[in-house]
Amino acid sequence: MSAARKILALIAEDEPLLAADLATRLSGLWPELEIAELVHHGPAALEAIQRLQPEVVFLDIRMPGLSGIEVAQQVQVAHLVFVTAYDQYAVAAFESAAVDYLLKPVSDERLAQTVSRLQARIAQPASPADLGVLLQQLMQRTQEAPPARLKWIRASVGSDTHLVDVDEVLYFHADDKYTLLQTAKREYLIRTPLKELLPQLDPARFWQIHRNTIVATAAIACARRALNGRVSLSLHGRDETLDVSRAYAHLFRQM
Template identity: 55%
Template sequence: MTPTALIADDEPHLARALQAQLATLWPALQVVAVARNGAEAAEHIAALQPDIAFLDIQMPGLTGLEVAQGIEGRTCVVFVTAFDDFAVQAFEQQALDYVLKPVKAERLQRTVERLQQRLLQPAAADDARLAQLLQRLLPAAATATAAPQAAPTRLRWVRASVGELTHQVAVDDVLFFRADDKYTCVCTADAEHLIRTPIVELLPQLDPERFVQVHRSTVVNLDHLAGTRRDDTSRLFLRLRGHAQELPVSRAYVHLFKAM
């Protein structure tokens, strides 16, 4: 089977240069999409399920880290980064592939060789390493630019307005929160409500012992967890009491449910 890849970089000339280098070093590799930003990369990965995603770290909309966090399939991630030595050491320690900008042919050749070997092996170990790396780097990236804040007050109620009517939704009753375009969907067993507060602002206000993020766009209430299921490709899904549809877990969070 022909191996496939996606390249995501907000600088088109760098994306073209990487594609040209790959064509020389790995002629059999088919680049199925070139994304100009993180959101576009996430959409292409979900639709095309490429074997490999070369993700620039710093992109508008979603960073390469956030795109990797939301991957649900078997796509292997290679970060293309201009990060400092600390981040590079983290990649090395987790045995993940990365290439530094500007991309050098000798370094990319080693990455190609590692990828060719990795595609012949099960992805479970790589998924675990990716999860560990993202857990280390995502909070660090967020706190690096955030000002110090006082300990947050835990939410007890969520206010959702529809016209002149305002619903007071008890947080205890919430099955999950899901990002929905410019809104956040608040799902209970009885109804769904839309609020304008983004998930990234909601999460620090929720009890971390009960509410966990399982996908870039989804936070679930573990109090309502009924069970888990894996499909034929080892993707993990959650079943919640009072909700008919299963919720997918991206591989960055699969480790949270190892005992289930």
């Protein structure tokens, strides 16, 4: 029986930890996939694709220098997967084109689905879609005004209402009726649920780590993995730890 054919791949992701995590998870799901290189900005991605000619490329949409879409417009790749934190860039055309997308933070289930799609397309190549049209649609979307991000949050302390600068927030933790907002100096209570808060926060600066917790990435000191596989976070200058649910544990595999 002949050995399975190696598939050459490239990952272009401007966050090195996320790039390394994606490479590790892909290796577990798809042993025949050979990650040739990890690059972290657009010009490096363009150069590496032209030099290596990979069959599969994972492209972060927002990268320094050149966006993933600008890179894709200048190269020919059999199978493209765009990676983005902004779901407005995920267009329905991806479902039928030789292109897929992954939404950050990438769940194990969604990554496995993408691997299955890529394997099927490689095994039975279909007629290529008009990627020029699709890329133009994506470019128009990336040039639209970015979603508004919270700058200030109205929060309560007793009968007083305070304006809290989002830059001061260490984490949000949801309770039955309220959401606790923790800064370095004190805690506040707000009535906004996490599911409404999350889309208004910068996804590069705030990560959901549990169904009831969102943490500021700058506040994380280290991640610890227990023998049972559970992950907890220590924060800079804080005594408490935050639990990470299994659904989000992959974010900290390289920490």
